[in-house]
Structure formats: structure tokens, C-alpha cells
Amino acid sequence: MRFLKTCFALACMALWSQASFAGDPQWVEIRSPNFSVITDAGAKRGRDVALHFEQMRSVFGTLKPKARLNLPAPLQIVAFRNKKEMRAMAPVFNGKPTEDAGLFQPGDDRSFILLDTSTVSPWSIVFHEYAHLLMNGNGPGRTQPWFEEGFAEYFSSIEVDHKEARVGKIPEDTYRILQQNGMMPVADLFRVHQYSKTYNESGDHRNTFYAESSLVVHYLYDNKLVPKLAEYFDAVFNQKKSVEQAMQQALGMTPDQFDKILGEYLSSGHYGYYSVSTPSGIVEAQFAETPVSAADARAVLADVDAHSPDHRERALGEFEDVLKTDPHNALALRGMGYAYLQQRDFEHARQYFQQAAERDSKDPRVHYYNALLMNRTGGPVDEEKSEAIIKELETAIALDPNLADAYSLLAFAQTFAGDAEEGLATMEKALELAPGNEMYQINLANLYMVNRKVDAAILLLRPLTGSADPEIAERADGALEQAEDFKEQTGPSPQPMEIRAAENIERTDDSAHAPATKIAADGSAAEALPPSAPVRFLTGRLTAVDCSADHQALLSVISGGRSLKLHVGDRQHVVLIGADEFSCAWKNRKVALNYRGRQDGEGDVVSLEIR
Numbered sequence: 093m094r095f096l097k098t099c100f101a102l103a104c105m106a107l108w109s110q111a112s113f114a115g116d117p118q119w120v121e122i123r124s125p126n127f128s129v130i131t132d133a134g135a136k137r138g139r140d141v142a143l144h145f146e147q148m149r150s151v152f153g154t155l156k157p158k159a160r161l162n163l164p165a166p167l168q169i170v171a172f173r174n175k176k177e178m179r180a181m182a183p184v185f186n187g188k189p190t191e192d193a194g195l196f197q198p199g200d201d202r203s204f205i206l207l208d209t210s211t212v213s214p215w216s217i218v219f220h221e222y223a224h225l226l227m228n229g230n231g232p233g234r235t236q237p238w239f240e241e242g243f244a245e246y247f248s249s250i251e252v253d254h255k256e257a258r259v260g261k262i263p264e265d266t267y268r269i270l271q272q273n274g275m276m277p278v279a280d281l282f283r284v285h286q287y288s289k290t291y292n293e294s295g296d297h298r299n300t301f302y303a304e305s306s307l308v309v310h311y312l313y314d315n316k317l318v319p320k321l322a323e324y325f326d327a328v329f330n331q332k333k334s335v336e337q338a339m340q341q342a343l344g345m346t347p348d349q350f351d352k353i354l355g356e357y358l359s360s361g362h363y364g365y366y367s368v369s370t371p372s373g374i375v376e377a378q379f380a381e382t383p384v385s386a387a388d389a390r391a392v393l394a395d396v397d398a399h400s401p402d403h404r405e406r407a408l409g410e411f412e413d414v415l416k417t418d419p420h421n422a423l424a425l426r427g428m429g430y431a432y433l434q435q436r437d438f439e440h441a442r443q444y445f446q447q448a449a450e451r452d453s454k455d456p457r458v459h460y461y462n463a464l465l466m467n468r469t470g471g472p473v474d475e476e477k478s479e480a481i482i483k484e485l486e487t488a489i490a491l492d493p494n495l496a497d498a499y500s501l502l503a504f505a506q507t508f509a510g511d512a513e514e515g516l517a518t519m520e521k522a523l524e525l526a527p528g529n530e531m532y533q534i535n536l537a538n539l540y541m542v543n544r545k546v547d548a549a550i551l552l553l554r555p556l557t558g559s560a561d562p563e564i565a566e567r568a569d570g571a572l573e574q575a576e577d578f579k580e581q582t583g584p585s586p587q588p589m590e591i592r593a594a595e596n597i598e599r600t601d602d603s604a605h606a607p608a609t610k611i612a613a614d615g616s617a618a619e620a621l622p623p624s625a626p627v628r629f630l631t632g633r634l635t636a637v638d639c640s641a642d643h644q645a646l647l648s649v650i651s652g653g654r655s656l657k658l659h660v661g662d663r664q665h666v667v668l669i670g671a672d673e674f675s676c677a678w679k680n681r682k683v684a685l686n687y688r689g690r691q692d693g694e695g696d697v698v699s700l701e702i703r
Contacts, residue, residue: 119384124374126161130392131171133209135381141171141207141218143376144252148219150371151250151257152226163225164496164526165199166457168392171207178208181396196221199399200497201457206396216263219248227528234329234530234555238281239321241302242309252370260365262310269303270358276300278308278354279347282335304354311357314364317343330555387414391423398431407431422451426458433461438469456491459484460498467501478509496525500532503539512542530556530564537571546579570686573631630656634683634702639663639676647697649683657694658687671702678702 122129122138127145131138153161172178181195194217197204205221223244245266251258273296281304312318324342327333336347343350357363394410397403408431414424429444442465448458463484466477485502488495499522507515516539523532533552540549553575556568632651639645645660660666663674682703687695 119386119389121380121382121384123380123382127167127169129169129171130384130389131173131209132177132389133171133173137173137209138171139376139379139381141169141209142379143374144215144218145169145222146374147252147257147371148222148247148250149226150374151252151259151368152223152247154368154371155259155366160525161226162494162525163203164494164529165201165203166492166495167203167205167225168395169205169207170392170396171209174210175208178206181206181393193217194221196224197396197400201460201495202395202399204396204399215250216248219250220244223247234528234559235321235325236282236328237284238301238305238308242305242307245302245306246309246313249365255370256367257370258365258367260310260313260363262307262363266303266306267358267361269299270307273300273303275304275307275351275355275358277347278350279335279339281305281308282339307354307358310363311354314357329558332558385418387418387421388423390414391421391427395423395427395430398427398434404431404434408435420447420451422448422455425451426455426461429458429465430461433465433468436468438465441465454491456488456495456498459488459491460495460501463488463498463501463505467505475509478505481505482509494525496522496529496532499525500535503535507539507542512539515539516543516545530559530561534564534567534571537568537575541571541575541578546575549575550579570630574684630687631682631684632656634678634681637676637678645674645676647685647700649685658685658697659694660697660700666697666700674700 119130119132120135120138122142124142124146126149127142129138129142149161193208193211195206207218227243246260249259249261249263251261284301320342324338327338327341339345339347339350391414394407397410398407411424411427411431414421425444425448429441429448432441432444445458445462445465463481466481482502482505485498488498499518503515503519503522506518519536519539523536526532533556537549537552550572553568553572557565557572559565559568630651632649634647634649636648637645643662645663647658649656649658666674684701684703686698688698689695
């Protein structure tokens with residue numbers, strides 16, 4: 093997938109000025125049964141985009157009858173009229189905007205597909221990006237970039253006329269690119285990761301990567317080898333085998349043999365494809381058309397920036413510009429609240445969410461954000477506050493039953509309100525909506541632990557220790573060690589767990605990024621984790637405790653040959669495991685800690701286990 097990667101230069105930011113919209117053509121929203129497209133390229137072009145998405149969705153459902161077609165987060169499609177507008181949104185790699193006619197910007201509460209409609213035939217790009225979304229909701233688990241892009245390319249080849257839809261045709265560009273550039277060894281193709289130059293930099297290497305990934309997936313489909321990929325990815329990620337070993341085990345051939353077979357497949361020019369009847373019931377003339385004000389259009393584009401780690405800084409100013417001309421704009425009010433929430437300015441976030449709710453009480457995202465705000469706000473979560481969080485999340489889900497992140501946050505709220513079984517069921521629903529979300533998998537493992545389903549937690553965590561995301565891998569490592577220790581302490585058949593009321597409920601920062609829940613040996617769920625930097629886990633030896641500051645403590649810990657200084661903000665209220673109360677006399681004790689790193693290399697203790 094093409095993720096936004098680094099910040100724009102100031103020159104690119106200038107394209108976002110309010111003046112850049114002066115004299116622009118009228119924006120319009122085209123709403124089909126399953127999609128929303130806003131565009132400044134004209135209603136006809138917008139209808140074409142919506143129609144093609146509806147057709148793709150229907151064909152995908154026909155080919156995969158058990159597939160989930162509803163997305164775990166709402167999708168907003170933005171269709172630009174020219175390359176200049178698209179370039180202003182382009183991701184940057186090595187200081188230069190990438191040359192893409194279609195971009196996918198993911199988000200836990202909303203996703204975006206951006207499209208340049210001035211290209212000769214943008215539909216393959218449209219379908220490519222949408223295929224990524226469909227795969228995220230139906231994926232087989234962890235995969236690799238070659239399969240993700242090859243799958244998207246395979247389904248992006250859909251051709252539709254008034255009689256039939258054809259999917260799986262190999263585009264002429266694939267043959268041309270591979271014949272001109274040659275093919276890379278399959279073993280090298282399978283080793284490309286998301287941050288490789290091959291995957292990101294424009295040029296022959298990236299073109300070859302996409303074309304060959306597409307050819308491999310076509311070959312696997314044509315020869316009914318796709319089911320064997322589950323075994324291949326299991327061998328790579330779970331069994332930690334090399335690409336060569338995994339290919340031999342799953343596909344029954346060495347990389348060299350696969351290279352030869354794939355070369356013959358390319359030379360033959362013969363391939364299979366699926367043909368299905370053109371989806372019926374999709375009537376373009378029945379799509380709703382609504383004018384979109386320049387203010388609303390700018391608010392949507394600012395929302396894209398607000399969901400990009402690279403562009404959040406400019407989003408707040410963009411929302412402010414909208415509100416200068418339209419003070420009651422509901423989209424900008426909600427966006428301002430979200431931008432302030434990201435900056436942890438909770439008071440301003442609360443004010444703007446309140447105004448947004450007054451303007452549009454049926455917006456599920458406003459209710460979700462309100463719950464997220466209450467969950468992030470410091471201080472203990474009492475029964476009244478807990479009920480308010482749950483009510484807001486239930487309202488958000490009632491308005492949008494597919495909002496996976498609302499389920500994830502609700503699961504923790506229910507658990508720490510005392511209903512662990514209901515929280516587990518809700519978290520399973522979140523993962524059902526977004527099976528490829530690795531943070532949801534960690535969250536589910538945590539709730540398995542709370543419900544004393546230790547084996548289920550271990551089974552879920554082991555593959556995640558090899559995640560390509562370092563933060564996921566680190567959290568999974570820590571959680572797995574805790575789960576295995578807990579199993580060793582309690583035996584193979586622990587009794588159902590009683591949940592002790594905690595002073596705070598679990599903090600979940602974006603709920604999809606919830607920190608690991610610490611489970612005490614007596615089976616209780618630990619206190620909330622304060623939101624800020626990512627939670628890290630370590631084991632080591634506590635060498636000294638400095639209690640010279642009132643109510644505070646400074647721990648000296650040695651772990652893996654390095655010495656760390658870890659701060660306890662309040663000795664009386666820190667989460668303790670394995671001890672009844674905090675002691676300033678601890679020395680040379682084995683410990684396990686969850687902590688948040690500081691920029692100075694020190695850290696703040698979230699929980700402390702004395703072993």
C-alpha cells in the first residue's frame with residue numbers, strides 16, 4: 093500500500109492556502125449505495141468513479157461469496173480534476189513527492205482514497221486501492237508486500253461492459269515492463285519490505301516490483317496455488333523459516349525452480365481469468381448528487397491531513413481557515429476537535445466536539461471522539477464517567493455498526509467496568525471487522541488473559557512477535573512473556589478470573605493502539621496506562637530506589653547490559669504486582685516493568701512487578 097511517509101516541504105504547503113481554492117469549479121458529492129465521492133472534476137466524472145467502485149465491490153463479492161464487503165472504517169473518496177491538485181497531496185520519499193495517480197490514506201476511524209481523474213484510464217488505480225481495503229477486511233493474516241500489491245493488481249484488472257465483468261487479465265504493461273527490465277529473482281521479490289527503496293522510489297525497480305508481483309499472483313491463481321500461501325506465510329512468520337525454506341515447504345519448489353517456471357509462464361502469454369455477469373441493480377442515474385461548498389471540501393481535505401502523521405501540523409490551520417469563513421461548519425468543528433485531541437489539548441477538543449454535536453448529533457465520529465476524549469482525560473474513571481464512555485460508544489456503533497475502532501474502545505470500557513466476558517465478545521467483533529489489524533490482535537490477547545483464556549492469548553501473540561512493525565513486535569514480546577509466566581504460575585487449567593476494580597480504566601489512546609494490559613498473578617486487571625508515548629516492556633534487576641522527592645521515586649534498573657532511570661510519579665498509586673505496597677528499600681530485586689520512554693532516554697513507570 094502507498095502510505096504517506098514524510099512531511100511536505102514548505103513549498104508544497106503553500107498549495108494548501110485558502111487562495112488556492114479561489115475560482116475553483118464547484119465541488120459535488122456523488123453518493124451511491126455504498127460509497128461517497130467528492131470531486132471538483134464534474135458530476136459525470138464523479139458518477140463514473142462511484143459506478144466503478146460499486147462494480148468492483150459487487151464482482152469481488154461474486155468471486156468471494158464469504159468475503160466481508162463492509163469496511164471497518166468509513167471510506168471517503170476524493171476525485172481531483174488534475175495532477176496539480178493530486179501532487180499537493182502526494183506522499184514524499186527522500187524529499188520528493190511520489191508520482192502516483194491514486195493514494196490510499198488509512199485511518200482507524202476513517203480511510204481515504206485520493207484519485208487523479210485526469211489520467212487516461214484511472215480505473216486500475218481506483219481498483220488497486222480499493223482492493224487493498226477489501227483485503228484488509230478479509231486478509232488471511234500477515235502477508236508480504238509482493239502479495240499485497242500482487243493481489244491488488246490482480247483485482248485491479250477488472251474490465252466491465254454491459255454483458256460481463258472480467259477479472260484476472262494480465263495487462264499489457266506487465267508484459268512490456270518485464271520484457272524490457274527483466275525479472276528479479278523471486279527470492280529477492282519476496283524479501284522486499286514496506287520501507288525498501290524498491291517499494292517506494294519511482295523508476296524501473298519499482299515498476300518491476302509491481303509487475304512481477306502481479307505476475308506471481310496471476311500464476312498462483314491460475315494454478316490453484318493460492319491456498320498454499322497460508323502455509324508459506326506461517327512458515328515465514330511463525331516458524332521463522334527463510335524464504336527459500338518456506339517456498340520449498342509450501343509450494344514444493346526452490347526459488348530457482350520458481351524463477352524458471354515464472355519465466356516460461358511470462359513467455360507463453362497464456363493465462364486464465366474469471367468471467368462473471370455484469371453486476372445488475374447498479375443504476376448510475378439513481379446515485380444522489382449534492383453540491384459541496386468550498387468550505388466543506390476544504391474541511392474534508394484537511395481531515396485527510398489530520399489523519400496523516402506527516403501532515404497533522406498543517407491540519408489545524410486548515411480547519412481554522414474554514415471556520416473563519418464558515419464559523420458553524422460541522423465538518424471543520426469536528427476536525428478541530430480531532431486535531432486538538434491529537435495534540436492532547438483536551439479542553440479545546442471538548443469545546444469543539446460539543447459544538448460539532450450541536451450541529452450534527454447523528455455523526456458517529458463525534459460520539460466516538462467524545463468517548464476517546466473522556467478515556468484520555470486524566471483522573472480516575474468512576475462509575476458515572478465509565479457509563480458515559482460506554483453510552484457514547486454504543487451511540488457511535490448504532491449510527492455506524494461497522495466502526496471497528498469504536499468496538500475496540502468499548503471492549504476495554506466494558507472490561508474495566510466489570511464485565512470481562514462482554515468486553516471479550518466486543519473485542520472479537522472489532523477483530524472480525526478488521527482481521528488484519530495487529531493492534532486489535534494484541535488487545536484481544538490481553539482480554540483473553542483477563543478472562544483466563546491463557547492458551548488462546550499465547551496462540552494469538554506468538555505470530556505477532558515477528559511483526560514487521562517494531563512496536564507491535566515489542567508489545568507482543570512483552571505480553572507473550574507475561575502470558576507464559578502467568579500460565580506457569582497458575583497451571584494448565586486456571587479458574588475463571590475475578591476482575592478487581594481499578595482506579596482508572598484502561599487508556600487506549602486511539603483504541604487501536606491500546607497498550608498491553610498488565611495482569612497480576614492474582615488474576616486482576618491492572619490500572620489504566622496514561623496516554624502519551626508508546627508503552628514499552630522490560631525485565632531486569634532493580635538496583636536502587638531513590639525516594640528523596642515527595643511522593644515520587646526514581647528507579648535504577650539494569651536490563652540487557654544497559655542502565656535505565658525510571659520515574660514513579662506517585663508511590664502510593666503506582667500499579668504494583670507481586671507486592672502489597674511500594675518500598676523505598678528495594679534493592680537487587682528482579683522486576684518486570686511497563687514504562688513510557690522520555691526524549692532524554694529515561695522513562696515513566698506504568699506498572700511495576702516485583703519478582
